[in-house]
Amino acid sequence: MTPGFPGFAPEFPGVTLERIQSWLPTIVTAAVVLGAVIVALVVVSRLLRRLAPRVHWYLFGFPLLRTRMRRSWRHLCLNADLTGTDRPTTEQLGPLLVRGRPIMPVLPLLRRIRPRSFGATAVILLHPGQVPEPFVNAAEAMAHAWGVHAVRVDARRRGRVRLTILTADPLTAKRTEAATWATGPPLKEAAMTSRPSEAIEPLASAVAVPADLAADVGQREDGQRWVVDLVTFPHWLITGATQSGKSTLINAAVARWAARPVALVGIDCKGGMELAPHAPRLSALATDRAEAADILAALVAETQRRMGLCRQHGARNIWQLPPDARPVPVVVIVDELAELYLVASRADKDEALRATTNLLRLAQLGAALGVHVIVAGQRVGSDFGPGVTALRAQLAGRICLRVNDEETVKMTLGDLYPDAVDAAQQIDPAVKGIAVTTADEAGWIRARSVYLSPEELAAVIAATAHLAPRLPGLTPPDA
Ligand SMILES: Nc1ncnc2c1ncn2[C@@H]1O[C@H](COP(=O)(O)OP(=O)(O)OP(=O)(O)O)[C@@H](O)[C@H]1O
Ligand SMILES: [Mg+2]
Missing domain, CATH: 3.40.50.300 (P-loop containing nucleotide triphosphate hydrolases)
Structure with missing residues (x-):
C-alpha cells in the first residue's frame, strides 16, 4: 500500500507527492483559465457599464444586488426589528408571567426580486401579526444594507409589502429632455393617458375627453x-x-x-x-x-x-x-x-x-x-x-x-x-x-x-x- 502523503494522511490516504505533481499542470491551467475568465468578465462588465448600462445592469448589477439582498436579509430583519415569531411572547415562570422578545424569530419572506430598468422590485410576505409600518421605517436601513440610492415601500396590499429599489437617482441629469418635448410626447406614449397625438394642431372644435x-x-x-x-x-x-x-x-x-x-x-x-x-x-x-x-x-x-x-x-x-x-x-x-x-x-x-x-x-x-x-x-x-x-x-x-x-x-x-x-x-x-x-x-x-x-x-x-x-x-x- 502506498504510504499517505505526510500531512494529508490519514484523511487522504491515496494522495501522494507524485500524484500531486502529476495534477500540478492541470491545477495551473485551471487557475490560469479561471483568472482569464475573471479578467474578461471585469473588462466586459466595465465596457458594458459604459456603452450599454442597461445590459450591464441585467447581466451584472442585478444578480449582484439580488445576492446582496438575500445574504443580508436575516441580519437586516434582526437589526431593524422586522421579524415575527411563532412562539408565544409571554411565558409563565413560577407565579410570574414574563414577556420578552422571542429567541427564535421568524423572518418575513423576501420574494419575487425582479430586475427593472430603474433597479428592482421585490415583495415581502408578512407573517400573521406583522404590520407594514416597521418596513416603511426600515426603508433607509434597506437602502444602506444593499448599497442602493433609495428603497420605496408600498404597503397598500394586505399581507404584503412591495419594495421599489432605485439604484441611482435618475432625476439629477441637468435638463430633462425638453428640446423635443414641446411638439411631441417623449418616450413611451402608451404609458401616458393622453391623446395619441400631442402635436399642436387646432382642436378648437373638439369636445374634451x-x-x-x-x-x-x-x-x-x-x-x-x-x-x-x-x-x-x-x-x-x-x-x-x-x-x-x-x-x-x-x-x-x-x-x-x-x-x-x-x-x-x-x-x-x-x-x-x-x-x-x-x-x-x-x-x-x-x-x-x-x-x-x-x-x-x-x-x-x-x-x-x-x-x-x-x-x-x-x-x-x-x-x-x-x-x-x-x-x-x-x-x-x-x-x-x-x-x-x-x-x-x-x-x-x-x-x-x-x-x-x-x-x-x-x-x-x-x-x-x-x-x-x-x-x-x-x-x-x-x-x-x-x-x-x-x-x-x-x-x-x-x-x-x-x-x-x-x-x-x-x-x-x-x-x-x-x-x-x-x-x-x-x-x-x-x-x-x-x-x-x-x-x-x-x-x-x-x-x-x-x-x-x-x-x-x-x-x-x-x-x-x-x-x-x-x-x-x-x-x-x-x-
Ligand atoms: N425641472 C427643472 N429642470 C431644470 N431647471 C429647473 C427646473 N425647475 C426649475 N429650474 C430652474 O430653476 C429656476 C427657477 O424655477 P422657477 O421659476 O420655476 O421657480 P419658482 O418656484 O416658481 O420660484 P418663485 O417662487 O420665485 O416664483 C428656473 O428658471 C430654472 O432655471
Ligand atoms: Mg414662480
Whole structure:
C-alpha cells in the first residue's frame, strides 16, 4: 500500500507527492483559465457599464444586488426589528408571567426580486401579526444594507409589502429632455393617458375627453412619466421655496393643456409676473386680489350653471353629459397662495375673505363639474387662517418641491403621506425641479418636471392662443 502523503494522511490516504505533481499542470491551467475568465468578465462588465448600462445592469448589477439582498436579509430583519415569531411572547415562570422578545424569530419572506430598468422590485410576505409600518421605517436601513440610492415601500396590499429599489437617482441629469418635448410626447406614449397625438394642431372644435386632463409634466424616479391627472386627483397643491421650480412645473402642465380643449384661468396676485407668459392662452387673468375675487366669483357662478345642466340631463358629472352639451373643463391656476390669504390691513380683509371663500367653494364643487384648481405657494402655514386647512382637504393631489420650513412640508404631505416628509426634506437644493408628488398607484414618489425655456413656452402659447375658450362672465386678458 502506498504510504499517505505526510500531512494529508490519514484523511487522504491515496494522495501522494507524485500524484500531486502529476495534477500540478492541470491545477495551473485551471487557475490560469479561471483568472482569464475573471479578467474578461471585469473588462466586459466595465465596457458594458459604459456603452450599454442597461445590459450591464441585467447581466451584472442585478444578480449582484439580488445576492446582496438575500445574504443580508436575516441580519437586516434582526437589526431593524422586522421579524415575527411563532412562539408565544409571554411565558409563565413560577407565579410570574414574563414577556420578552422571542429567541427564535421568524423572518418575513423576501420574494419575487425582479430586475427593472430603474433597479428592482421585490415583495415581502408578512407573517400573521406583522404590520407594514416597521418596513416603511426600515426603508433607509434597506437602502444602506444593499448599497442602493433609495428603497420605496408600498404597503397598500394586505399581507404584503412591495419594495421599489432605485439604484441611482435618475432625476439629477441637468435638463430633462425638453428640446423635443414641446411638439411631441417623449418616450413611451402608451404609458401616458393622453391623446395619441400631442402635436399642436387646432382642436378648437373638439369636445374634451377625460384624457385631455392628464398632463405629462416630466419624469418619475421609477422611470415612468410624471402625469398630473385631474381626473384621478381633481385639485392640486404645489409648494416650493422661491426658485425651486413651481413656475417651471406649471409651465410644463400649461403647455400640455394649451393644445387641448381646456380653458385656463390664471390668478397671479404677484402683479401677473408669473403667469404673464401664459396670458394669450388664458381665458381670464387676475393680477390682484380684487380681480381674483371677481374671477373666482364668476367661476363659482359657472359651476352652479353646470350643476343645473347636469341635473337637467340626469348626469352626475360633465363627462356623462352628451358631447354637444358638455362644457369645456376649466383649470384655475393660483400662483402664490399667500397673496390671497395674508392681509396687511383691515380693508384687505373682506376682499381676502371673498377671494378665499370662493376658491374653497370652487374646490368643493368643481371636481365633478370640470372646474379644477391648482394652487401654488412658497409656504403654507396655520398663520393663513383656518380656511387654509379646509382648502387643503380638497386638494388631494400634492406636490412638494424643495421648501425651507418643516411646517410647509408637513402641511403639503404630512396628512396623507407621513413617510414622504423625510424624502421631501432631503431634496437637493442644487438640482432644481425635484419634487415629492402624489402617484396614484404608488402613494408618493419623487419626480422632476421638464424645463421649458421662455422661448419654448412662448412658442407653445403663441401656437395655441387661438384655442383659448371664452367663459361666461369672464374677459380674456388681451381683450
Ligand atoms: N425641472 C427643472 N429642470 C431644470 N431647471 C429647473 C427646473 N425647475 C426649475 N429650474 C430652474 O430653476 C429656476 C427657477 O424655477 P422657477 O421659476 O420655476 O421657480 P419658482 O418656484 O416658481 O420660484 P418663485 O417662487 O420665485 O416664483 C428656473 O428658471 C430654472 O432655471
Ligand atoms: Mg414662480
